[in-house]
Amino acid sequence: MSREAPYLTVAGVLRVRIGSGEWRVGGRLPSRARLAEEYGVGRNVVQRAVDLLVAEGLLEGRAGSGTFVRVPRERLRMVRSRRREGSLAALTERGRAGAWDAHSEVRVPAPQDIAERLAVSPGALCVRTHYEFLADGQPVQLSESWEPLALTGGTPIVLPERGPLAGKGVVARMRSIGVHVGTVVELPRPARATRAQANLLGIPVGDLVLRIERTIHDTGGRPVETADIVVPDVRREVVYEFAVEG
The missing domain is CATH 1.10.10.10 (Winged helix-like DNA-binding domain superfamily/Winged helix DNA-binding domain)
Structure with a gap:
C-alpha cells in the first residue's frame, strides 16, 4: 500500500x-x-x-x-449557454421539455454574503425567489435568486414570475426598465446536499451536488441579480457553451 x-x-x-x-x-x-x-x-x-x-x-x-x-443512474447533460436571449445563462436540457415552480418573497433583508454579491448594504431589502426546475416531472435543479428591491421596486417586473414578462428571464426583464445586462459571473463549487435540498431533489442527504454562485451585472458593472444554483451531480453533468464572435 x-x-x-x-x-x-x-x-x-x-x-x-x-x-x-x-x-x-x-x-x-x-x-x-x-x-x-x-x-x-x-x-x-x-x-x-x-x-x-x-x-x-x-x-x-x-x-x-x-x-x-450502487445501481448505475443515467447522468444527463445539462447545458449552460448564452444562446437563449430570454434566459441568459439558463440551465437547459437538450431534448427534454423543461418546467419550473417558483415562489417569490418581497422585502427580504439581504444577508451579509448576498449583500456583498449585490454590492448593497447588509439588510437592504430584496426580492428572493425560490425555483424548482423539472424535467419529465423530476426535479433536476434548485435555485435561489436575489434582486435588489431598490432596482425593481415599483416596476411591473418586481416579481420575476408574474407580470407582463413573467418567465422571460433576467435579460428581458431588466431591459424593460432600462437596465442592460452586460456580464454574467459564475463560480461552480462541489458541495453536499443539505437535508432540505435532498428532500426537494429526491437524493440522499450528503450526496454530491454542484453549487453554482451566479451574479449578473449591467453594462456599468452593477450587480442586478445573484443566485445560488444547485444541481445533483449523480444525475446531471453541467456543460458550458459559448458563442464565438468575430
Whole structure:
C-alpha cells in the first residue's frame, strides 16, 4: 500500500474490483473492519475510501445494513449557454421539455454574503425567489435568486414570475426598465446536499451536488441579480457553451 494518501490507493483498488464485477450491482461489500485488515490500514482510511466512492456514485450506504454497489443512474447533460436571449445563462436540457415552480418573497433583508454579491448594504431589502426546475416531472435543479428591491421596486417586473414578462428571464426583464445586462459571473463549487435540498431533489442527504454562485451585472458593472444554483451531480453533468464572435 502507498504511504501517501492511502485512502486513494484503497479507493482505486475497490474501484477496480467493482469494475471487474467482483461485487455485482446491489451486492454488499465486506465490512470496513475486514477491508481494513485485508489492506493493512486503519478503519478510518477505509471509511475515507468508501466515502469517495459514494461521492462518485459507485457505492451507497444503507443505514444498519452496510455498503452496497450502487445501481448505475443515467447522468444527463445539462447545458449552460448564452444562446437563449430570454434566459441568459439558463440551465437547459437538450431534448427534454423543461418546467419550473417558483415562489417569490418581497422585502427580504439581504444577508451579509448576498449583500456583498449585490454590492448593497447588509439588510437592504430584496426580492428572493425560490425555483424548482423539472424535467419529465423530476426535479433536476434548485435555485435561489436575489434582486435588489431598490432596482425593481415599483416596476411591473418586481416579481420575476408574474407580470407582463413573467418567465422571460433576467435579460428581458431588466431591459424593460432600462437596465442592460452586460456580464454574467459564475463560480461552480462541489458541495453536499443539505437535508432540505435532498428532500426537494429526491437524493440522499450528503450526496454530491454542484453549487453554482451566479451574479449578473449591467453594462456599468452593477450587480442586478445573484443566485445560488444547485444541481445533483449523480444525475446531471453541467456543460458550458459559448458563442464565438468575430
